Amino acid sequence: MASQLTMQEEELRRGQWLEEEDERLSMMVGVFGERRWDALAKTSGLKRSGKSCRLRWLNYLRPNLKHGHITADEERLIIRLQKQFGNKWSKIAKQLPGRTDNEIKNYWRSHLRKKTLIYKQGLLENTLLVDIVSVP
DNA sequence: AAGGGAACCAACCGCTATCTA
DNA sequence: ATAGATAGCGGTTGGTTCCCT
Numbered sequence: 001m002a003s004q005l006t007m008q009e010e011e012l013r014r015g016q017w018l019e020e021e022d023e024r025l026s027m028m029v030g031v032f033g034e035r036r037w038d039a040l041a042k043t044s045g046l047k048r049s050g051k052s053c054r055l056r057w058l059n060y061l062r063p064n065l066k067h068g069h070i071t072a073d074e075e076r077l078i079i080r081l082q083k084q085f086g087n088k089w090s091k092i093a094k095q096l097p098g099r100t101d102n103e104i105k106n107y108w109r110s111h112l113r114k115k116t117l118i119y120k121q122g123l124l125e126n127t128l129l130v131d132i133v134s135v136p
Numbered sequence: 137a138a139g140g141g142a143a144c145c146a147a148c149c150g151c152t153a154t155c156t157a
Numbered sequence: 158a159t160a161g162a163t164a165g166c167g168g169t170t171g172g173t174t175c176c177c178t
Contacts, residue, residue: 055147090166105167106145
């Protein structure tokens with residue numbers, strides 16, 4: 001909300017993307033492909049860094065992304081893979097079609113990490129962790 | 137009812153890896 | 158071979174929303 005954005009034309013924008021920025025970015029990716037993000041950003045007229053454009057595309061605009069809630073199956077898979085690989089979010093994301101590394105990382109931090117933390121503090125029974133972690 | 141902290145999540149940062157000319 | 162450009166990764170932050178008491 002706090003937007004009396006009197007930005008100077010040359011400066012890069014930060015923060016949330018506007019719908020019109022998304023549309024322009026999608027159009028530019030159609031022309032450039034998913035690469036050369038700096039060049040794309042510069043010629044697009046968007047006041048965003050190439051890095052920011054890339055992130056926005058990969059995590060939000062890219063086709064075939066699921067945006068809804070993580071399902072129970074997905075949650076179990078995330079827990080299992082995190083246990084197996086550690087915080088290798090990109091590697092984990094490859095096993096979850098339509099999900100991004102960022103989304104999984106966020107999910108882990110906000111929903112799942114506390115479960116193992118609680119376990120480590122000895123406040124959960126072992127059997128409960130087994131239930132959480134090793135569902136087939 | 138309100139205000140303060142927790143939770144959530146998109147986006148940013150620093151850094152490394154990989155590519156390309 | 159190599160330097161600069163580009164892509165990718167994972168930790169972290171900041172703004173908003175959601176509980177609580």
